[in-house]
Amino acid sequence: MANNLDFNTSYVSKFTYANLDALQRGVSTNPLRIIAHIDLDAFYAQCESIRLGLSHDVPVACLQWDSLIAVNYSARAFGIQRHEKLIEAKKKCPNLVAVHVATWKRGEDSYRYHEQPDSFTHKACLDPYRQQSKLIFDIFNRNCPRVEYGGIDEAFLDLSSLVYDKASRLYPRLFDNLAAKRSSGELDLPLFMPGLTFQDLTWVGNLLPVSQSFESKLDSIGERLEFDLLTREVDWDEVLISLATQIVAEIRSQVFSELKFTCTAGIAPNRTLAKLCSAYRKPNQQNILRSAAVSNFLHSVPFTKFRGLGGKLGDSIAKHFDVPEQDSVGFLLGIPQYELVRTLGDETGTWLFNLLRGQDFSEIKTRSQSRSMLAAKNLRPPVECHDELVQWLRTFSADIYGRICEFAAVESSSSKLEEPHNKPSVSIPKTIGIHVLINDSSWSKQIPFPACQPENLLDTIFHSAVVVLKQIESQRSIYPCRQLNLTVYGFNDTVAKNHTIDSFLKSRSAEGDEFKLVPHAVEPESDRHNQEDTAFCSQPLALDFSDSTDESHDHDSFICPECQQLVKFADIEEHTDWHYARLVEKQLAAKPSTSVSSAAANHKHTISTPNSSSSQFKKKQKLEKGQRRLL
Structure with missing residues (x-):
């Protein structure tokens, strides 16, 4: 077909050479761009079926304590649903294979x-599923240069350059x-039409x-095609998306042949449409949304299924505009853009206006x-002593450490610049925090995470957590x-960029204390600890966890590079205050007019109580630029 392709020079395409040229660069505004959303079918249940060597036809459900958290499609055929109690599911399907997820035992x-x-002494663990996800993403990254992690069981692939x-x-x-x-x-000149008809293309x-009004039939290999469109001439967008269906089919085939997982894909001009159409038919399917079919498809989708509209924003829009349940998209399409902007603000209103028309340039x-x-972990019965919480912190630390290492491995496999024999670069956090719930009140505390080498990361997480708890x-x-x-x-991306400049020794600002105890869960700002204040040590403090010949130097201590003393984690605050006092003393010697009480006031730890009138508890949630509150 390639050698005998005759362009129809009597007609020109609605696409230009510039559009075709932009395809190789994956330009997000290119009308010829093609995105795939690949979703693993009932992923947790599939993981257990494969681990146990069961056929996909066997009804399998994943159990957490006494409730089902994942149900495969064979079990769904019996009417079994997620969150159902095991005893009720067994009544519907006595042959149901119920597998409890792996667990961490307290202290291990x-x-x-x-x-x-036992839910009292164990914590659910998703690590086996993350490990399988990593193998699946290896296949995605091997086949496609632009893959976005959408979740443990889903990915977005930009197919533009492959096409x-x-x-x-x-x-x-x-x-x-x-x-x-x-x-x-x-490049701004239009392309010639390809000279191909719909039935000349290979669709998978x-x-x-x-349109719902088109008569349809099944072709020889069981694909659904519109009857009166078979012989019409196609434009380049359909030629290219047909090639994309072949690419995705090959990727899905590799996932099954190598790992035995089935998955469903949606292929469309952008990520929003790709995700929506991947749910059109499941499981083990491949759904194709061409530009010409977008309008008809969106009229069948509740607007709250759009990403970003399934929560409070969607509820507010539905209430404010009195959106009906049937054809909610069609109803919202009738609202002019200026009305959406007036109600929601410039950015949100314009974003919604475009989204309802299938436009997404992300x-x-x-x-x-x-x-x-x-x-x-929800603790039932409530924990009454320090030692038991420390046991849970040991388990939590191992859980988080495992996920950090797995993420490093995923990043290594997806990086095209990674040397094949280099070890994955482990990321080091900047901050560690604990949140506890006591009766009807909750308390949180956070501290900067100390610098450490990757091989000491697990111990550092645990001992830092114990410090915060104390x-x-x-x-x-x-x-x-x-x-x-x-x-x-x-x-941070690598250990080299760790929070070594400030470490534990950071000055306190008038607005908030780095070591603050607050009576509710704190949502940290992304780079808050990098931007606030300056270190008050004469030299940056980087904590050293390297091996030492000193037998007393164990994993609950570090060497302070400021004074070269061995400091216990439990003594961090006291040692910090000692350095601060030394600094104030030097400042007073240099500038006698400096107020000691003023410096001490800035340094003093602030302890908030549930009745605190601090502005952070009064302040309303900040709106993003262009947004307005719905009245």
């Missing part, structure tokens, strides 16, 4: 599949013309219909560094403790 630093895990390469091999004459137009500066998957982001990692305990009683959360956040 490794997980396993326990026979009868460009495939089309250049199939249609060399077209790309000879492109080279000539590029040289002559005539389910074509979403352009890029595929190949790097997906987590802003934070959380390990949490600081909370020193301020108030936290027992009985009903919930414990451990969070690390503010990740």
Whole structure:
């Protein structure tokens, strides 16, 4: 077909040579861009089926304590749903294979599949699923240069450059013309029509219909095609998306042949449409949304299914405009842009106006560094003593450390610049914090994370967590403790960029204390600890966890590079105050007029209480630029 392709020079395409040229660069505003959303089918349940060597036809559900958290499609055929109790699911399907997820046992630093895990002493573990996800993403990254992590079981792939390469091999004459137009500066000229009909193209998957009124039939290989469109001439957008269906089918085939996982894909002009159409038919399907079918498809989708509209914003819009449940998109399309902008603000109103028309120019982001990692446990019965919380912190630390290492491995496999024999670069967090729930009140505290080498990261997470816990305990009683959360956040790309400049020795600002105990969960700002204040030591303090010949130097201490003393983690605050006092003393000697009381006031720890009138508890949530509150 490539050698005999005859352009229809009587008609020109609605696309230009510039559009074709931009395809290789993945320009987000290019109308020829093609995005795929790949979603693993009932992923957790599939992981367990494969681990146990079961057929995909066997009904399988993942169990956490006494509730189902994942149900495969064979089990769904019996009417079994997520969040259902196991005893009720067994009534519907006595042959249901229910597998409890792996768990961490309190105090242990490794997980396993326990026979009868107890929610009082165990914590659910998703590491086996993350490990399988990593292998699947290896295949995605191997086949596509631009892959975005959408979740443990889903990914977005920008297929534009792959389609460009495939089309250049199939249609060399077209790309000879492109080279000539590029040289002559005539890229804005329109392409000629390809001279192909709909039935000349090879489609792999389910074509979403352009209109519900079209009569349809099944072709010889079972694909749904619109009857009266088979012989019409196609434009280049359909030629290229047909090539994309072949590329995605090959990627999905590799996932199944190598790892035995089935997945469903949506292929469309942008990421929003790709994600929406991937749910059109499941499981193990491939759904294709061409530009001509976008309008018809969106009229069948509730507007709250759009990304960003499933929560409070969507609820507010539905209430404010009195949006009906049926054809909600069609209803909102009737609202003029100026009305959306007046109600929602410039940016949100314009974004919604475009989204309802299937327009999304967001890029595929190949790097997906987590802003934070959380390990949490609802404690039943409530914990009454320090030692038991420390046991949970040991388990939480191992959980978070494992995820940090897995993320490093994923980043290594997706990086095209990574040397094949280099070890993955482990990211080090900037901040560590603990949140506890006590009866009807909750308390949080955070400190900067100390510098460390990757091989000492697990011990550093644990011992730093214990330090934070002891600081909370020193301020108030936290027992009985009903919930414990451990969070690390503010990740750097490599250990070399760790928070070594400030470390533990940071000055306190008038607005807030770096070592503050606050009576509610704190949502950290991304780079807050980098931007606030300056170190008050004469030299930056970097904590040293390297091996030492001193037998007393164990994992609960560090060497202070300011004074070269061995300091216990538990003595961090006292040692920090000692350095601060030394600094104030030097400042007073140099400038006698300096107020000691003023310096001490800035340094003093601020302890907030549930009745605190601090502005951070009064301040309303800040709106993003262009947004307005709905009245």
